[in-house]
Structure formats: structure tokens, C-alpha cells
Amino acid sequence: MILSLRKRAERAHRNDRVFLGIVYGSAGTFVLLILALLVQLILGSWQSIRTFGFAFLWTSQWNPVTSQFGALPLIFGTVVSSFIAILLAGIVGILAAAFLSDFAPREIARPLSFIIELLAAVPSVVYGLWGLFVLAPLMRVAIGPFLQHVLGWSPLFSGPIYGVGLLTAGIILALMILPTVTAISRDVIAAIPQDLREASMALGATKWETMRRVVLPAAKTGIFGALILALGRAVGETIAATMVIGNRPEIAASLFAPSYTLASVIANEFTEATTDVYLSALLELGLLLFIVSFIINALARLMMWTVFRGR
Amino acid sequence: MKAPLLRRGLVALLLAAFTAPALAATQLTGAGSTFDYPLFSKAFYAYNQQHSDLTVNFQPIGSGGGIEQFTQGTVDFGATDVPMNADELKRAAKPVIQVPVALGGEAITYNLPGVGSNLRFTRQLLADIFIGKVTNWNDKSIAKLNPKVKFPNLPIIVVHRSDGSGTTYIFTDFLSSVSSAWKSKVGTGKSVQWPAASSVGGKGNEGVAGQVRNSPGAIGYVELAYALENHMDMALLQNRAGKFLACTMDTVRAAAATKANVSATNFSIVDRAGANAYPIAGYSWVVIYKGTANKAHARQLHDILEWLVGPQGQSIAGSLKYVPLPGNVQATAKKALSEMVL
Amino acid sequence: MNVTTLAMPERTAPHKTSIHIRRLSSAFGVFITGLCASAAALAMLIILFYVAVQGSQALNVGFFTHLPRPVGIDGGGVANGIVGSAITVGIATLIATPVGVLIGIFLALFARGALAESVRFLADVLSGIPSIAIGLFAYALLVAPLHHFSAISAAFAFAVLMMPIIIRTSESAIASVPRTIREGALALGLSSYRATMHVIIPAARPAIITGVLLGIARITGETAPLLFTAFGSEFWELNPKNPMAELALQVFNYAISPYDSWHRQAWGGALILIVAVFALNLIARAILLPRRQR
Numbered sequence: 001m002i003l004s005l006r007k008r009a010e011r012a013h014r015n016d017r018v019f020l021g022i023v024y025g026s027a028g029t030f031v032l033l034i035l036a037l038l039v040q041l042i043l044g045s046w047q048s049i050r051t052f053g054f055a056f057l058w059t060s061q062w063n064p065v066t067s068q069f070g071a072l073p074l075i076f077g078t079v080v081s082s083f084i085a086i087l088l089a090g091i092v093g094i095l096a097a098a099f100l101s102d103f104a105p106r107e108i109a110r111p112l113s114f115i116i117e118l119l120a121a122v123p124s125v126v127y128g129l130w131g132l133f134v135l136a137p138l139m140r141v142a143i144g145p146f147l148q149h150v151l152g153w154s155p156l157f158s159g160p161i162y163g164v165g166l167l168t169a170g171i172i173l174a175l176m177i178l179p180t181v182t183a184i185s186r187d188v189i190a191a192i193p194q195d196l197r198e199a200s201m202a203l204g205a206t207k208w209e210t211m212r213r214v215v216l217p218a219a220k221t222g223i224f225g226a227l228i229l230a231l232g233r234a235v236g237e238t239i240a241a242t243m244v245i246g247n248r249p250e251i252a253a254s255l256f257a258p259s260y261t262l263a264s265v266i267a268n269e270f271t272e273a274t275t276d277v278y279l280s281a282l283l284e285l286g287l288l289l290f291i292v293s294f295i296i297n298a299l300a301r302l303m304m305w306t307v308f309r310g311r
Numbered sequence: 312m313k314a315p316l317l318r319r320g321l322v323a324l325l326l327a328a329f330t331a332p333a334l335a336a337t338q339l340t341g342a343g344s345t346f347d348y349p350l351f352s353k354a355f356y357a358y359n360q361q362h363s364d365l366t367v368n369f370q371p372i373g374s375g376g377g378i379e380q381f382t383q384g385t386v387d388f389g390a391t392d393v394p395m396n397a398d399e400l401k402r403a404a405k406p407v408i409q410v411p412v413a414l415g416g417e418a419i420t421y422n423l424p425g426v427g428s429n430l431r432f433t434r435q436l437l438a439d440i441f442i443g444k445v446t447n448w449n450d451k452s453i454a455k456l457n458p459k460v461k462f463p464n465l466p467i468i469v470v471h472r473s474d475g476s477g478t479t480y481i482f483t484d485f486l487s488s489v490s491s492a493w494k495s496k497v498g499t500g501k502s503v504q505w506p507a508a509s510s511v512g513g514k515g516n517e518g519v520a521g522q523v524r525n526s527p528g529a530i531g532y533v534e535l536a537y538a539l540e541n542h543m544d545m546a547l548l549q550n551r552a553g554k555f556l557a558c559t560m561d562t563v564r565a566a567a568a569t570k571a572n573v574s575a576t577n578f579s580i581v582d583r584a585g586a587n588a589y590p591i592a593g594y595s596w597v598v599i600y601k602g603t604a605n606k607a608h609a610r611q612l613h614d615i616l617e618w619l620v621g622p623q624g625q626s627i628a629g630s631l632k633y634v635p636l637p638g639n640v641q642a643t644a645k646k647a648l649s650e651m652v653l
Numbered sequence: 654m655n656v657t658t659l660a661m662p663e664r665t666a667p668h669k670t671s672i673h674i675r676r677l678s679s680a681f682g683v684f685i686t687g688l689c690a691s692a693a694a695l696a697m698l699i700i701l702f703y704v705a706v707q708g709s710q711a712l713n714v715g716f717f718t719h720l721p722r723p724v725g726i727d728g729g730g731v732a733n734g735i736v737g738s739a740i741t742v743g744i745a746t747l748i749a750t751p752v753g754v755l756i757g758i759f760l761a762l763f764a765r766g767a768l769a770e771s772v773r774f775l776a777d778v779l780s781g782i783p784s785i786a787i788g789l790f791a792y793a794l795l796v797a798p799l800h801h802f803s804a805i806s807a808a809f810a811f812a813v814l815m816m817p818i819i820i821r822t823s824e825s826a827i828a829s830v831p832r833t834i835r836e837g838a839l840a841l842g843l844s845s846y847r848a849t850m851h852v853i854i855p856a857a858r859p860a861i862i863t864g865v866l867l868g869i870a871r872i873t874g875e876t877a878p879l880l881f882t883a884f885g886s887e888f889w890e891l892n893p894k895n896p897m898a899e900l901a902l903q904v905f906n907y908a909i910s911p912y913d914s915w916h917r918q919a920w921g922g923a924l925i926l927i928v929a930v931f932a933l934n935l936i937a938r939a940i941l942l943p944r945r946q947r
Binding site: 066162246269274 | 518
């Protein structure tokens with residue numbers, strides 16, 4: 001059917017409107033979804049919020065028997081273990097991504113990428129069991145004593161080495177988030193236009209200098225996004241962390257000490273909690289995780305904006 | 312795409328083939344205790360071999376989850392390690408029957424290089440260790456009970472369950488009964504605040520056992536079935552009668568037999584007075600509604616649960632290293648079931 | 654995008670980094686990055702090897718084709734879990750991919766400033782919420798009101814978990830398509846809809862697919878959201894409106910049980926999960942990517 005130019009333009013315009021509607025609609029639905037999640041968390045934690053108030057945040061008790069709940073040591077454990085995880089995974093992941101996208105020949109890069117991405121497919125419980133049966137003993141007999149020998153003067157590496165603890169949990173979490181960091185960073189780096197690299201090398205820079213001073217800075221927004229996604233995963237990880245962190249709700253200086261995370265407590269106690277205030281306290285931990293995630297993201301964005309002036 | 316109708320017809324046929332057997336039989340759903348899961352899966356499978364018109368889908372989502380889903384009406388029955396208390400019964404709104412269906416004991420396991428199985432502990436010593444009063448293996452109170460053993464200078468690491476569990480409930484119930492200090496400082500619960508300075512939590516029996524195996528100087532508690540299946544070193548615990556007993560099917564059964572009339576309000580069987588009674592044992596329960604709208608379902612549920620607590624069901628329990636219910640408790644369970652409105 | 658200027662090595666500078674040192678540093682840099690990539694791959698191989706050793710004993714034909722059997726009875730398998738997981742992950746992908754890509758389009762092409770930043774921010778916050786909380790959300794939305802567990806509620810929870818990854822990666826993929834292509838399409842008179850769907854998306858497709866595959870890998874091993882949504886089943890179930898068996902749940906339940914035979918099955922199931930994601934990656938790339946980019 002031959003449409004007049006005007007009719008075609010009108011149809012295209014209408015299609016566009018529908019299309020834009022769908023696009024904006026999806027974004028809107030998404031925002032509504034998250035708000036619904038937040039509302040549900042708040043409603044569920046209301047009883048706990050009413051009972052404990054703000055003291056929940058700085059109390060160090062977690063006593064289901066007397067129904068005294070306080071989240072401070074859990075916040076500590078979550079923040080420290082996630083920090084270790086993102087530090088390890090960030091460094092290794094970004095460097096690996098640089099190799100996989102630029103330095104390695106395709107025959108090596110493709111299989112290596114596959115293998116690293118597979119890390120994301122390992123079920124949490126398998127990470128937990130592997131950590132408990134392989135990594136924790138290794139930490140206790142080899143890694144821990146070595147670190148204590150070299151760095152034992154610092155309070156971070158003092159104290160008895162149980163095998164499980166903050167450091168072990170941090171390492172397991174790092175392994176879990178490594179594929180996210182690597183795969184996404186690799187794609188981001190690969191997407192940087194080739195002419196930028198060529199210009200740099202034409203000016204006499206070496207491969208490494210090009211990567212360090214031209215490509216990585218150009219990719220920083222995307223890499224930042226990858227790190228944030230990975231950090232989110234580390235903060236919210238439940239089962240693997242709980243099997244290797246020692247599950248002791250206490251704040252200690254040493255990385256070898258057992259600790260506890262917000263998500264682990266929820267995973268451990270939710271299916272067995274039966275009283276209303278107990279369930280409510282656990283849901284308040286979920287709400288706290290939402291808030292912690294919020295704050296970490298806000299801080300990171302603030303940092304990016306001030307350091308890189310919003311670019 | 313050739314013959315789309317034929318393709319669709321084939322899919323429909325396959326679907327019918329897959330779903331048809333399920334439609335012919337009744338399927339009951341249950342949810343709750345992870346402790347019960349192996350028993351239920353084997354027992355209900357065996358029952359289905361004899362009664363092919365009934366299948367049961369039981370999922371181990373935890374006792375709390377089981378009670379919640381039972382209360383919400385999404386499942387036909389719940390399974391829980393601690394019976395529903397007054398608050399939970401009030402929330403269920405309809406009258407509930409609670410039936411003891413499984414019995415288990417807890418073994419004390421430890422890791423002392425060079426020292427084998429069968430170390431002796433008194434109840435008070437165990438409480439002192441877990442409350443943090445006794446902190447080293449070379450403590451005199453341990454040596455006094457085990458004169459022939461040479462103990463190293465090794466700090467005691469207390470390993471407990473990090474996840475809420477009936478196992479912890481039974482163990483803390485035991486500690487509360489034998490130590491007033493524990494009762495006032497910590498108490499009884501599926502999750503508690505563990506006071507020992509050097510303590511670590513493991514998730515599940517696997518977590519506790521793995522942690523104990525990994526740490527020289529560790530001591531922990533695990534379910535009997537787990538300890539037996541994994542050939543773990545166990546301690547001898549002195550009971551109220553003064554005998555040092557290992558945790559075995561017989562000693563746990565003896566403990567249960569001392570209390571015939573267990574009920575949802577009086578269910579503790581720790582620290583019993585009986586010559587052969589092992590001090591740390593407890594039941595697991597099934598909760599059902601007294602009356603339901605679906606009479607056919609109620610009848611099927613009644614029959615399968617009666618079979619479960621009877622000799623056939625309990626012999627299956629024994630094969631899986633659960634402790635079979637003593638005869639008097641079987642009778643109590645059957646009586647509770649008879650209260651169902653059919 | 655800023656253009657970094659490199660200073661020419663000055664002849665009169667007090668220290669001039671010799672070209673040899675710079676080349677050496679470069680080689681060292683390449684070496685270190687290669688080391689990191691190899692270490693990451695090695696870690697995966699170690700874990701895979703461990704799972705394979707533990708799980709290979711459980712793998713036989715019966716494992717793939719039979720329903721679960723109780724302890725002590727031989728021949729049990731995870732067939733219903735494999736099918737159930739495939740159905741649930743499939744539905745989740747079908748929900749999350751279009752929505753996620755559309756939001757990626759929104760962020761990369763149509764939104765500006767504060768609006769875009771807020772949506773991006775919320776997506777990032779979502780990625781930090783534990784999967785059990787999202788499972789509870791799905792329960793409150795789709796299970797409790799209907800008094801009925803279902804695979805669809807599990808798929809919904811999975812879709813929510815996948816979305817931050819798909820949103821982030823599609824936005825990144827679309828934004829990296831050169832502006833010239835978009836402008837060219839519009840200059841040729843294509844409507845926004847056509848320019849986006851028929852020109853930009855195909856150009857961004859490989860990276861979007863990577864994002865979707867990463868999302869699938871993320872949810873395949875998740876157990877916590879399944880407890881209160883799919884519930885699990887010991888029997889065959891193909892109807893997503895009913896409770897359904899899930900391989901990740903079976904792995905979890907078997908792993909924490911006391912019995913060795915079930916432990917072996919847990920590892921076997923874990924091995925299947927990992928290999929399945931691997932196979933999916935291979936197949937998806939083979940089918941969906943043009944020859945050039947494989």
C-alpha cells in the first residue's frame with residue numbers, strides 16, 4: 001500500500017509516541033517496583049522500629065531469647081567484609097579486564113574470559129562449602145600465619161587465627177564478585193574507540209602507558225558502574241558469607257576474628273524465627289541493608305563527582 | 312514452520328502425559344523442619360509404594376517457615392522442632408493438633424589432636440565450658456574426669472550453630488536445666504547469644520562439624536544422625552543417674568521412654584532421671600488442624616501420620632539413624648491424631 | 654571524553670625516563686595484568702575441579718532422568734530440578750531482558766540529568782539488597798495473596814535480581830554505540846523507534862547478550878529467594894503456576910543433610926548448574942553473535 005508521505009510521517013510519529021511511552025513506562029514501573037520493595041520492608045520492620053528506635057543502630061546486642069536486638073556489630077561486619085571483597089576483586093578484576101580486552105591475543109582472551117565468567121554460575125552454597133572445607137583450613141595453616149609473620153605488628157593481623165573470619169569471608173566474596181567486575185570492565189574497555197589508543201601510541205606511549213593514562217580514565221564511568229554492581233552483590237550475599245565468617249556478632253580489630261554480616265543473620269535466623277518482634281527485627285536488618293546500599297552508592301557517586309568533576 | 316497444529320498437539324499430549332499421573336493421585340503439601348526432611352522423604356515414599364493414590368510434597372524451609380505457611384494455609388501440615396506456643400496457636404485461629412513424630416539426640420564432638428574418642432564430661436563441666444568459665448583443655452576439672460589422658464595447653468574453642476535450629480533449642484534447654492548460671496545469663500532458644508569469649512558459629516550440622524574438624528581445641532554439638540553417618544569422635548556424658556553414656560539410639564530412646572505423656576506444653580526430655588537415659592534429646596512435631604474443609608485430605612493425612620508414628624514408619628526412622636519413638640510415646644501420638652475431626 | 658595530552662620527553666628535563674625503562678614497565682604491566690587474569694581463571698578451575706571431584710561420583714544417567722529418591726534408595730536423580738530450574742530461569746529471563754534493555758535504552762538515549770541519575774541510582778541500590786529480601790517481596794506480592802506457591806513468583810524474584818545487571822550493561826552497550834550511527838539513522842529519516850530498535854540495538858547486541866548471560870549466571874545458583882516462592886517439589890511439575898522443583902534448592906537441601914549419598918548428589922547438582930551455565934554461554938554466543946565477533 002502506498003502511503004502518502006504525510007501518512008507515513010504520521011504513522012512513524014505515532015509509533016514513536018508509543019515507543020517512547022513504553023520506554024518511559026518501563027522506567028516508571030521499575031521505580032515503582034523499588035518503592036514497593038522499600039514500603040514492604042518498612043511495613044515489615046515497623047514493629048521493630050517502634051520497639052527499639054534508633055538505638056537499634058548502635059546497640060551491640062543480638063539476643064533472640066530476651067528479644068534485645070541491636071545491629072552495630074552486623075553493620076561493622078558487613079562493611080568490612082565487603083570492603084575487603086571490593087578491594088581485592090577491584091584490583092584483580094580491572095587488571096584482568098585490561099589484559100583480556102587489550103593485551104591478550106584473541107585465542108587466549110576468549111577462553112580465559114569464559115572461565116572467569118563461570119565463577120558467577122557457582123551456587124552460593126558451593127562457595128560456602130568450598131570456603132569451609134578448603135579455604136578456611138588453608139587460612140588457618142598457611143595464609144594466616146604467613147600474614148601474621150609479615151604484618152603481625154599491626155592490629156589488623158593480630159590475634160588467634162580460626163580459619164574462618166572477616167578475611168576469609170572477604171576473600172570468598174571477592175571470588176564471587178570477580179566475574180562481574182572483570183566481564184563488565186572488559187566490555188567497557190573494549191568499547192573505548194580504537195582511535196584513542198592509536199592516537200596515544202602515535203604520540204609514543206607504550207602499551208601500558210596507553211592503558212593507564214588514556215583507556216582506563218576514558219572507561220572510568222563504566223568501570224565504576226561495574227564496581228558498584230559488584231559491591232552490591234558483596235553486601236547482600238547471604239549463604240556463602242555465613243559459612244565462613246564465624247558468625248560472632250562482635251566488633252574486633254583483627255581481620256582474623258570471626259564476625260557477622262547483616263545478610264548472614266537474616267539467612268541464618270529467618271526460617272526459624274517465630275515471634276513477631278524477632279521477624280520484624282530481621283526485616284529491619286533487610287531495611288538496613290537497603291539503607292547501607294543507598295549510602296554506599298551515594299558516597300561513591302559523591303566521590304566520583306568531586307574527584308573527577310562530574311565527568 | 313510446518314504443521315504448527317501438529318506441533319501444538321504434540322506439546323499438549325506431552326503436557327497431559329506429565330500432569331495426568333499427578334491428577335489421579337492426591338498430593339498433600341507440608342513444610343518445615345529440616346531435621347525431619349530425610350525421614351519424611353523416605354517414609355512418604357515408602358507409604359506411596361503401598362498406597363499409590365497419595366503423594367506428599369514436603370519441603371524443608373525451616374520450622375519457623377513451616378509454622379508460618381501452616382498458619383497461612385498454603386500447606387496441609389507443618390513440621391517444627393519446637394511445638395507452637397500460645398501466641399502462635401492464637402495466630403492460627405483454628406484449633407491445632409500437635410503430634411510428636413521424630414526423636415533425636417545430640418552428640419558432643421571435639422577436636423583434640425592425639426586424644427581419641429570417649430572423653431568424659433559431667434553436665435556441669437559442659438555448661439562451664441559453653442558459658443566460658445573453663446577456657447583451656449588443661450583445666451583441672453577436665454583432667455579429674457579423665458585421669459589417663461594427657462591434655463595439651465590448648466584454648467577451648469566453642470563451636471555452636473549459627474542458624475536458628477531445634478538442635479540449639481534442645482542443647483540450650485539441657486544447659487539451662489543443669490546450670491542455673493546458664494539459665495539466667497543465656498536461656499533457652501533456637502538462637503541465643505553465646506557467652507564464651509572464644510566461640511564460633513557454623514551453619515548447619517555441616518558447618519559445625521567442619522569447623523570442629525578444622526580447629527584443634529574445638530568442641531561442639533551435632534545431631535546424632537549426623538555424628539553417626541559421618542563417623543565422628545564423640546564424648547561420654549554423665550547423666551543424672553551418674554553413668555557416663557555415649558549418645559546412641561538406645562540411650563536416647565531410654566531418655567524418651569521416661570516420659571510417656573509428652574504434649575505440646577510439656578515436651579522437654581533433657582536431663583531425665585533414668586539409668587540409661589542420655590541427657591540431650593528431643594522431639595520433632597507435626598502440626599495439623601483439628602478440622603479442615605477438605606474431608607478427603609483430612610482422612611489421608613490422618614492415615615499417613617498414623618502410619619508414620621506406628622512401627623512401620625518408626626522402623627524407617629531407625630534405618631536413617633533417627634531414634635524410633637518408644638512404644639508409650641507412639642500411643643500418645645496416636646491418641647493425639649484420633650482427635651482429628653474426620 | 655577528555656583527550657589526555659602526553660608531554661614530549663624533554664631533552665632538558667632533570668630526569669628523563671629512558672625509553673628502555675618505559676618499555677620494561679610496559680612489559681611488566683602487561684605481565685601483571687596477565688597474572689591477574691590467570692589467577693582469576695585459576696581460582697575458577699580450582700573450584701570447578703573440587704566440585705567435579707566431589708560430584709562426579711553422583712553423575713550417571715539416572716541422575717539426569719530420575720526423580721529424587723530418599724536416602725538409602727539408589728537411583729535418585731534431579732531430573733525435575735533441572736527441568737524446573739530451566740523453566741523458572743527461562744521465564745525470569747523473558748521478563749527481565751525486555752524490561753532491562755528498555756530501561757537501558759531510556760538511560761542511554763532518552764533521559765537527561767537528574768531523572769537518569771535517579772533511575773541509575775535505584776538500580777544500583779537494588780543490586781545490594783539480599784536475595785532473601787527480594788524473595789520475601791515476591792512472596793508478599795505473588796504468593797501470600799493467592800495462598801499458593803508458584804514458579805512464576807520465583808521467576809519474578811529472579812527477574813528483579815537480574816535487572817540491575819541487565820540495565821547497567823545494556824545502558825553501557827548502547828551508550829558505546831558511536832553517536833555517528835544514531836545521528837546517521839535519524840538523518841536518513843528513521844523514526845526514533847526504528848533508529849533505536851533496528852540500528853542501535855543490533856549494534857549493541859553483543860554486549861547486551863553478555864549482560865543477559867551474566868544475569869542468568871547470577872540467578873542460577875540462588876537458593877534463598879526460592880524458599881518462599883517456588884517452594885520446591887519432589888515430583889514432576891511443568892505448570893509454572895504450581896510449586897516446582899529447583900536444582901539450586903535441591904543442592905542446598907542435600908548439602909546440609911547428614912548423609913553422604915545426598916552430599917554427593919549435592920555436588921553433582923552443583924556441577925550440573927555450572928556446566929549448564931557454561932553450555933548456555935557457548936550456545937547463546939554461537940547462535941546470537943555474528944560470525945565476526947565470536
